[in-house]
Amino acid sequence: MATTTQNNDIRRVLSVIVTNEDGVLSRISGLFAGRGYNIDSLTVAPVPKTDFSRLTIVTCGNEKVLEQIVKQLHKLIPTYKVIESGEFVEKEMALVKIPLDEDFNGLDAMLKAYNGTIANSGADFIVVMVADNAKRIDNFLQAINKYNPVDIVRSGSVAMDV
Amino acid sequence: MDLNGSQMVIEALRREDVKTVFGYPGGAIMNVYDEIYKQNDFEHILTRHEQAAIHAADGYARASGDVGVAFVTSGPGFTNAVTGLANAYIDSIPMVVISGQVPITMIGTDAFQEIDAVGISRPCVKHNYLVKDVKDLPRILKEAFYIARSGRPGPVHVDIPKDVTAQSAKFVYTESITMKTYKPTYKGNKRQIKKVVDAIADADKPILYIGGGAVNSNASELVREFAKVTGIPAVETLMARGVLGDDNPLLLGMVGMHGCYSANMGMSEADLMIAFGPRFDDRVTGKLSEFAKHAKVIHVDIDPSSIGKIVDIDYPIVGDLKNVLTDMLPLVKEKIDSKKYQSWRDLLKRYDEIHPLGYSDDKGNIKPQWVIARVGELLGDKAIISTDVGQHQMWTAQFYPFSRPRQFVTSGGLGTMGFGFPAAIGVKKAKPEKISINISGDGSILMNIQELMTAYESKIPVINIILNNGYLGMVRQWQTFFYDKRYASTDLSGAQPDFVKLAESFGGLGFRVETKEEFDEALEKAVKSNVVCMIDVNVDRLEDVLPMVPAGGTLYNMILEHKG
Ligand SMILES: Cc1ncc(C[n+]2csc(CCOP(=O)(O)OP(=O)(O)O)c2C)c(N)n1
Ligand SMILES: [Mg+2]
Numbered sequence: 001m002a003t004t005t006q007n008n009d010i011r012r013v014l015s016v017i018v019t020n021e022d023g024v025l026s027r028i029s030g031l032f033a034g035r036g037y038n039i040d041s042l043t044v045a046p047v048p049k050t051d052f053s054r055l056t057i058v059t060c061g062n063e064k065v066l067e068q069i070v071k072q073l074h075k076l077i078p079t080y081k082v083i084e085s086g087e088f089v090e091k092e093m094a095l096v097k098i099p100l101d102e103d104f105n106g107l108d109a110m111l112k113a114y115n116g117t118i119a120n121s122g123a124d125f126i127v128v129m130v131a132d133n134a135k136r137i138d139n140f141l142q143a144i145n146k147y148n149p150v151d152i153v154r155s156g157s158v159a160m161d162v
Numbered sequence: 163m164d165l166n167g168s169q170m171v172i173e174a175l176r177r178e179d180v181k182t183v184f185g186y187p188g189g190a191i192m193n194v195y196d197e198i199y200k201q202n203d204f205e206h207i208l209t210r211h212e213q214a215a216i217h218a219a220d221g222y223a224r225a226s227g228d229v230g231v232a233f234v235t236s237g238p239g240f241t242n243a244v245t246g247l248a249n250a251y252i253d254s255i256p257m258v259v260i261s262g263q264v265p266i267t268m269i270g271t272d273a274f275q276e277i278d279a280v281g282i283s284r285p286c287v288k289h290n291y292l293v294k295d296v297k298d299l300p301r302i303l304k305e306a307f308y309i310a311r312s313g314r315p316g317p318v319h320v321d322i323p324k325d326v327t328a329q330s331a332k333f334v335y336t337e338s339i340t341m342k343t344y345k346p347t348y349k350g351n352k353r354q355i356k357k358v359v360d361a362i363a364d365a366d367k368p369i370l371y372i373g374g375g376a377v378n379s380n381a382s383e384l385v386r387e388f389a390k391v392t393g394i395p396a397v398e399t400l401m402a403r404g405v406l407g408d409d410n411p412l413l414l415g416m417v418g419m420h421g422c423y424s425a426n427m428g429m430s431e432a433d434l435m436i437a438f439g440p441r442f443d444d445r446v447t448g449k450l451s452e453f454a455k456h457a458k459v460i461h462v463d464i465d466p467s468s469i470g471k472i473v474d475i476d477y478p479i480v481g482d483l484k485n486v487l488t489d490m491l492p493l494v495k496e497k498i499d500s501k502k503y504q505s506w507r508d509l510l511k512r513y514d515e516i517h518p519l520g521y522s523d524d525k526g527n528i529k530p531q532w533v534i535a536r537v538g539e540l541l542g543d544k545a546i547i548s549t550d551v552g553q554h555q556m557w558t559a560q561f562y563p564f565s566r567p568r569q570f571v572t573s574g575g576l577g578t579m580g581f582g583f584p585a586a587i588g589v590k591k592a593k594p595e596k597i598s599i600n601i602s603g604d605g606s607i608l609m610n611i612q613e614l615m616t617a618y619e620s621k622i623p624v625i626n627i628i629l630n631n632g633y634l635g636m637v638r639q640w641q642t643f644f645y646d647k648r649y650a651s652t653d654l655s656g657a658q659p660d661f662v663k664l665a666e667s668f669g670g671l672g673f674r675v676e677t678k679e680e681f682d683e684a685l686e687k688a689v690k691s692n693v694v695c696m697i698d699v700n701v702d703r704l705e706d707v708l709p710m711v712p713a714g715g716t717l718y719n720m721i722l723e724h725k726g
Contacts, residue, residue, distance in 0.1 A: 018343070019342075019343055022292065022294065023280060023292070026281070026284065030284055034285050064470075068467065068470075068471060071466050071467035071471075072467050074466065074467070075465070075466075077288075077289040077309060077341075078343055079343055080343045
C-alpha cells in the first residue's frame with residue numbers, strides 16, 4: 001500500500017514478523033534511528049500461538065530508501081518475514097477526550113461516519129473512540145476539533161495482509 | 163551432561179575447535195577465567211588492553227579465515243572493546259566476543275562496572291546476546307559461531323552475567339544448526355547467472371571490480387580463473403589486495419582514492435562493471451553521479467542489502483561468490499572470447515604507461531615507498547603484512563607485491579589507527595610459519611604500544627616497521643592540499659619516544675634506521691631474532707600518497723603530482 005506525499009516520499013506500511021525475544025524492538029528502532037529512516041508509527045504485539053511478534057511500521061522515503069529499509073530489516077537476525085506489498089487492511093484507533101460542557105450537536109452523526117462510539121463518560125468528560133484507516137483518522141481528528149478536545153491518543157496503524 | 167555457565171563456554175570453544183583466544187580478565191568474567199586456567203584445549207593470550215584483544219582476534223580471523231575469539235570483562239573492559247567490534251563489523255570479519263556482565267539480579271541498578279553492553283554493541287556487530295538463563299547458553303554459543311562465520315561474516319557479541327557463569331544446566335551442543343529466521347543465500351540464481359554471462363559477452367570494455375567478499379568467500383582461485391578465461395582487466399579494492407596476485411597480467415592495481423591511474427580510468431571508461439563482492443565504498447566510487455557512468459553493473463554479493471545500496475545495479479546476484487563462479491565458469495568458457503577485449507586491454511595498458519604507479523627514489527632520504535617495496539623484495543610471500551592507518555597503509559597497499567589473499571591485514575572500513583600491532587600478533591598466532599610484519603606510522607604505533615608487553619611475554623615475534631615521518635602524515639597531506647599547509651596538530655617531530663629504548667625496555671629489540679643499508683641489516687636481524695622488534699625508519703617527511711582522488715571527486719580526475 002503506497003501513496004505519494006508532496007516531497008516525493010512514499011508512505012509505506014510494513015508488516016514485520018520477528019522472533020518474540022528481548023531487545024528485538026530496540027534492534028528495529030535502532031536500525032531506523034541509526035540509518036536515518038523515518039518511523040511515522042510503530043505497533044508491536046505477539047502473534048497468537050507462535051513465538052513471533054508482529055510489528056506494523058508506517059514509514060516513508062523514496063523508492064531506494066524503502067528498498068534499503070526492507071533489506072536492512074531482513075538482515076536483522078530475528079527477522080522472519082517482511083511483508084511490504086500486496087493488499088493490506090489497515091486500521092488505526094484514536095481516543096478523544098471532550099469536556100462535557102461542549103455542545104454535542106452533530107457528534108453522533110460524526111461518530112457514525114467514522115465507525116466511532118462513546119467509550120467512556122465521566123463527571124467532566126466523555127471519551128470517544130474511532131477505528132479507521134490512518135488517512136480517515138486524520139480527517140476525523142480535524143473534524144472533532146470543533147468540540148475542543150482536551151486530549152487525543154492515536155494507536156498507530158495495524159495492518160493485515162489479505 | 164550438566165555444566166556450569168563457565169564450563170559451557172570452554173566446552174563450546176573446544177567443540178568449535180578454537181586454538182587461541184585473546185583477552186583480559188576482571189570481576190564479572192572471573193568464573194570463566196577460572197575455567198580457562200583449568201583447561202589445555204586452547205591457549206589464552208593476555209593482551210595489555212581490551213581493544214588489542216579484539217584486534218588480535220580480528221587479525222587471527224583475517225589471516226586464517228577462522229572465527230577469532232576474545233574475552234573481556236564488564237564495564238570498562240567491554241567499552242574498551244567497542245572499537246574492535248566496530249572495526250571487525252565494517253570489514254565483515256568473523257569473531258565471537260564474550261563479555262562478562264554484572265549478575266542478572268543487579269542489572270539495571272547502575273551497579274559497579276555495569277554498562278548496557280548489548281545496547282552499545284548493537285550497531286557494531288552482526289548480532290548480540292545478553293544471556294538471561296544458563297539453559298540458553300549452549301544454544302546461544304552455537305548460534306554465535308554459526309552467525310559469525312556464515313553468510314556475510316561478522317562479529318557476534320555474547321554478554322554473560324556473572325551469576326549465569328556459575329549456574330548449571332544441561333549442556334546440549336548440536337553438530338549442525340538451522341535457524342528459522344536466519345538463512346543466508348549461498349546459491350546464485352541460475353537464470354540470472356546466464357543473463358550475466360550474456361551481458362559480459364556483449365560488452366566491449368568490461369572491468370572486473372574485486373572486493374573483500376572475494377577473500378571472505380575464499381574464491382580467489384575461481385576469480386583468477388575467471389580473469390584468465392575471459393581476459394577481462396581487473397582492479398582490486400584495499401580489502402581485496404592479493405586476490406589476483408601481484409604478477410597477474412590482468413591486474414591493473416588498486417582502485418579508488420589512492421588507486422592507480424589505469425585502474426581508476428578503467429573503472430570510469432568501462433561499459434560493463436563486474437563487481438565481485440565489493441561494497442562500493444565512497445573511498446572507491448568518488449563522486450557517485452560520475453561513477454561507472456557508462457557502465458552497466460553486475461554485482462555479486464552474499465548480502466542482499468549491499469546490492470543497490472549505493473549504486474543502481476543492472477544485474478544483481480545474491481549468493482556466495484564461490485558458488486556463483488562455480489556455476490558461471492562453464493558458461494563463461496563456452497561463450498566468451500577473450501580476444502574481444504584486446505583493444506580495451508591495450509588502452510588500459512597505455513594508461514598505465516602514461517602514469518605508472520611509482521615514486522622518485524632518492525639517494526639521501528629513504529622514501530617510505532622504498533621501504534615497503536624492499537620488504538616485498540626481501541620477504542615476499544614469506545611475510546604477512548598488517549598495517550596501521552595513514553599514508554604508510556596506502557603505500558603498503560600500493561607497493562607491496564601481495565601474491566595471495568589474506569596476506570594483507572588492514573583496517574579498511576573503519577580506518578582504525580592502533581589496529582596494526584595487535585592484529586599482527588593475531589596473525590602470528592594464526593600463521594606461526596609466516597613472518598608477521600606490522601607496517602606502522604609514528605602516530606599509529608603509539609595507539610597500542612602496550613602490546614610490546616604481550617608480544618614479549620607470549621613470545622610472539624612481530625616486527626613493527628615504523629615509517630617515521632614525524633607527522634600524522636595522512637592528515638598532514640590533506641592539510642597540504644586543502645588547508646594551505648596549516649599543519650594543525652599534525653607535526654609529531656617535536657616530541658617522539660626513543661623507539662629503540664622503548665622496544666628494549668619491554669624486552670624486545672629496537673633498530674634505528676637512517677640508510678638503506680641499515681634497513682636491510684635491521685630487517686635481517688629482526689627476522690632472525692625471534693623476539694618482538696621495532697624498526698624505526700627515518701623517512702622523507704613530506705612524501706605524499708599519489709595518485710589521489712580528493713574526497714567526493716571523480717575517479718578520472720586524479721591528483722598525480724606532489725604539491726611542493
Ligand atoms: C583512531 C584514529 N584516530 C584518528 C584517525 C585519523 N587519522 C587517519 S590517518 C592519521 C595519521 C596517522 O599518522 P601515522 O600513524 O604517523 O601515519 P602516516 O600517515 O604518517 O603514515 C590520522 C590521525 C584515525 N584514522 N584513527
Ligand atoms: Mg607518521
